[in-house]
Amino acid sequence: MLPSKGTESGMKHLSDQDLMRIVQAGDHYPASEIYDRYSGRIYNFAFRFLKNAEAAEDATQETFVKMLRHANQFHGDAKLSTWLFSITANWCRDHLRKADNKPKDSDDVLVMLPASSDTSPDRTLERREDETRVRKALGALTPEQREAILLSRYQGLSYAEIAQISGCSEGAVKTRVFRAMETLKKALMGEGRGGSRCLTAK
Amino acid sequence: MSDCEVMRESMPLLLTESLDADRRELTHRHIETCEICGEEWADAKETWAMLEELPVVEVPPHVKARFLEAAGLADLNADLDTGKPSNVIPFHRRPAFKWVAQAAAVAVMVGGGWFAGHRTAPARSERTPAMVTGRMPIVPSAIQPISLSETRVIDASALSPTIEGRPDITNVAVDPGNGEEVTVSFDATSHWTVKGNPRDKSMLKLASYVIENEASSGSTGSTTIESFRRVYSDPALAAPEIASAFGKVLVSQEHEGKRIQAVESLKTLPPTISVASPAQGALIEAIKNDPNPDVRIKAIDALARQATGGVKLDAEAVNTLRQKAFEADENLYVRRKAAEALSTIKP
Numbered sequence: 001m002l003p004s005k006g007t008e009s010g011m012k013h014l015s016d017q018d019l020m021r022i023v024q025a026g027d028h029y030p031a032s033e034i035y036d037r038y039s040g041r042i043y044n045f046a047f048r049f050l051k052n053a054e055a056a057e058d059a060t061q062e063t064f065v066k067m068l069r070h071a072n073q074f075h076g077d078a079k080l081s082t083w084l085f086s087i088t089a090n091w092c093r094d095h096l097r098k099a100d101n102k103p104k105d106s107d108d109v110l111v112m113l114p115a116s117s118d119t120s121p122d123r124t125l126e127r128r129e130d131e132t133r134v135r136k137a138l139g140a141l142t143p144e145q146r147e148a149i150l151l152s153r154y155q156g157l158s159y160a161e162i163a164q165i166s167g168c169s170e171g172a173v174k175t176r177v178f179r180a181m182e183t184l185k186k187a188l189m190g191e192g193r194g195g196s197r198c199l200t201a202k
Numbered sequence: 203m204s205d206c207e208v209m210r211e212s213m214p215l216l217l218t219e220s221l222d223a224d225r226r227e228l229t230h231r232h233i234e235t236c237e238i239c240g241e242e243w244a245d246a247k248e249t250w251a252m253l254e255e256l257p258v259v260e261v262p263p264h265v266k267a268r269f270l271e272a273a274g275l276a277d278l279n280a281d282l283d284t285g286k287p288s289n290v291i292p293f294h295r296r297p298a299f300k301w302v303a304q305a306a307a308v309a310v311m312v313g314g315g316w317f318a319g320h321r322t323a324p325a326r327s328e329r330t331p332a333m334v335t336g337r338m339p340i341v342p343s344a345i346q347p348i349s350l351s352e353t354r355v356i357d358a359s360a361l362s363p364t365i366e367g368r369p370d371i372t373n374v375a376v377d378p379g380n381g382e383e384v385t386v387s388f389d390a391t392s393h394w395t396v397k398g399n400p401r402d403k404s405m406l407k408l409a410s411y412v413i414e415n416e417a418s419s420g421s422t423g424s425t426t427i428e429s430f431r432r433v434y435s436d437p438a439l440a441a442p443e444i445a446s447a448f449g450k451v452l453v454s455q456e457h458e459g460k461r462i463q464a465v466e467s468l469k470t471l472p473p474t475i476s477v478a479s480p481a482q483g484a485l486i487e488a489i490k491n492d493p494n495p496d497v498r499i500k501a502i503d504a505l506a507r508q509a510t511g512g513v514k515l516d517a518e519a520v521n522t523l524r525q526k527a528f529e530a531d532e533n534l535y536v537r538r539k540a541a542e543a544l545s546t547i548k549p
Contacts, residue, residue, distance in 0.1 A: 031273050035266055040373055043261040060261060061269045068273055130255040138256075152218055153253050159220055177214045185249045 016080035023071045035064050038081060041155060042088050048150050049092045051139060059095070063088045078164065085155070086165045089147055096143055137187035145180035148173050205232060209239050213246045219458045223493065227533075230495050234535045254425055258375060374412055376429035384433050386412060400433050406443045409434070413447035427451065427460060431467035440475040449484030452501075458494050465500040473511030476504060486522050489540075495533040502526065502536065506543035515547060523547075 011019060011033040019030040039060055046059035066087050067074075074083050138146055147166055151157045152173075157165070159173045166173065209232045215221045216229055233243045270276055377385040386408060387395040398405040409430055427448070434444045448471075451464035465488060468476045476482070488501040505523060509515055515523075526532055526540035 028273050028275055032266075032270060032275060035269060039261045039266065040258070043265070044258055047259055048256065057262060057265045060265050061272065064269050065272050127255065127257075130252070131257065134253055134255050138253075149253075152214075153250065154256070156218075159215075159218075174211070174215065177218075178211050181214050181246060181249065184253070185245050188249050188252050189245050 017076050020071060020074050020076065020080060023068060024074070028068055031064060031068055034067070034080070038084055039064070041081070042084060045085065045150055045155060046088055046092055048135075048138060048154065049089075049143075049146060050095060051135070055092075055095055059088055059091045062091050066091075079161070081155075082157070082161045082164055085151065085157070085161075089151075089165050092147075093143065133188060137184050140187055141180050141183055145176045145183070148176035149180040149184070152177055206236060206239055209233065209236070210242055213243055216243075217246060217250045217459075227495070231533070234533075254428070258373070374415070374426045376412070376426055376433075378429055378433040381433070381436060381439065384409070388412065400439050401441075406441050410443045410447040413444070414450050427463040427467060431463070431470060435467070435470040437472045440472050442475055442478045442481070445471050445475050445478055445481035449481035452484045452497075453487050458497070461488070461492065461494065461497050462500065465497055465504060469500060469504040469507060473508040473513045477508050477513045477515075482516075482519065486519055489522050489526060495536050498526075498533070498536050499539050502539045502543050506539075506546050509543065509546045520544070520547060 011030050014022075014030070014033075016034070016037070019034055022030045023034075042063050043056055043060045047053060047056035050056055050059065063084055067084060074080065138149070141149065144166070148162055151162045151165060152159070159170045159177075162173045163170045209229055212221060212225060212229045216226065221229065233240050373388060375387040379385060382399065383397055384400045384405060385395060385397045386405075396405070396408060400406070400409070412426060413430055430444065431448075434440050445468060448464045448467045452461055452468065455461050455464065465485070468481055468485060471481075476485070485501045485504050489498050489505070492498050492501070502523065505515060505519055523540045523544050527537055527544055529537065532540075
């Protein structure tokens, strides 16, 4: 039996598909539970993609609003996470297309767990430097490459899922990830690495 | 396209474990025999690992409030506090009826008392934001149930070494700290942050549980195992409980990346700790049956490290190495590693 409003805790044991069936039946109450399950992943993807905390917040909110508005377009043949990432990625791409929304080299310091004050100053500084290097390296990728590497590296999605989200073939995803890795190697390991070392060997 | 080009294109797929078994084996064999591709592979792995440095950021609470309002669920906003910046999302205690239901799912014991699905004291209904650095007031002799359904920051010493109900935990974040205090944050039915001395029995239990949870988790790209490895590879902190947890991940995790992390973690533990059962059994099992040659090689390295570290390997470990060294169908590099490991064992 599906839980009715007022038994929020009961929803925690329901599958994504069950929750979406309730939403599709017109009851938006499970939206809170779905938000709790996926908002972290959605927000982190959008934040790393757009490099803008404010836009990432909008992307997150819009993703779940669209989820409710277009709930009947979810047929359960794909994972809910894949569908949600599709909505987010679309929103982010649209956002970047607008002239004034190019990704910025943001040094946004967001609230994170655990607090940096709990670590030693040296370690905090070292970590901050590493973060900055990685953020800049990701920023050097094309939006398509960044989308592919973020979904692959940080969200653990398969190339088939990424292809579905990005609206391209698996082969295109493979190429994007490969080229992204080449660029990242150069940026993070230094020039001379990640180039054509192997290609010129034979 | 040359072999090297094909193999290089396969490297990202190898990192994401998206290659089928034959291609994976073929790529590994090429990497082992081609020095240049071996260097490319090392760079690729290092780059992939460096991407881990990007921290997971928390969604500001007001985003949920805005969404719930847009969804016509503004009444649920009563559970949110959106105005307090903190390093922990400031949840509030929930009304008692929700507390009872959620506590039925997961509970931890505190101060020697127990709680498993029923209340022993009425819940306070007033709102109390979680503290960033504050600690739970503990009355040592009192039974004090804590439900994981509430968000709070607590000291590990407040936890009983027993965790009941096998709660399904997600979004784990570990800060190794400076060796004196480790911080573990996770979502159970709400967000928790536990701080404490890594030697503390309760922290060891929690760390073991979180590591083992990786074995049943389908997530990828986790920093959990790596973070705990950093903490407990310190000889002063290493503990058999942690070795055992890494061993469980090694034998039960389907995700190759996590098995590699687990076996590397076992390698870095002091030999006198990693040799303890069941960690030792996990290493032997991995050498015998793990489908990934990288895991088998690292497991052999771990045994070799035990031998050079002055630990006397038991007969099963020695026989496993011997078997691998002479197994005709085995990967050549694995065989060579096994032979090298055998040469380190003192008669």
